[in-house]
Amino acid sequence: MATITLPPGARTRTQEQRGGEGIFCVECARSGRNKCSECGTTIANRVLRLGVGYQHGEQVPSYRWQHWTCVKDRTISQIGSPEKLRGLAALEKKDQDAVRQRFAGVGKAPRKKVHTLRDCS
C-alpha cells in the first residue's frame, strides 16, 4: 500500500491556533442583513445574536452569525463559559443575564423549543 496517512495531530500548529477553537462574541445585531447559520433566516436588526469567528493568520476575524435562540447546547459547551464571549459586557444587563442563564442551563432540563426572538432594546 502506497497510501500516505498522516498521524493524528500532524497538522502544524501555529501560534494563532492556540486553544484551537474559534472566537465567540455576542451582540445586538447592528443590521438586518446577516443570515443565521443555524436556521437560515435573516437576523433582524437589534436581535441578540452569537458570532462564531475564525481568524486566519493576521486577518481580522470573520464571523458567522446565529440567533441567540438558535444556539445549540453543543455550541454553548464548546464556548465553555460566558466570560469567553466577546462583547458580553457591552450588552444590556437583562441580555447578559439571559446569556449567563443559558450557560447555567446546559446539561440540565431539556430545552423547550422556543423560537421567540428577543429584542435587545
Ligand SMILES: [Zn+2]
Ligand atoms: Zn436562527
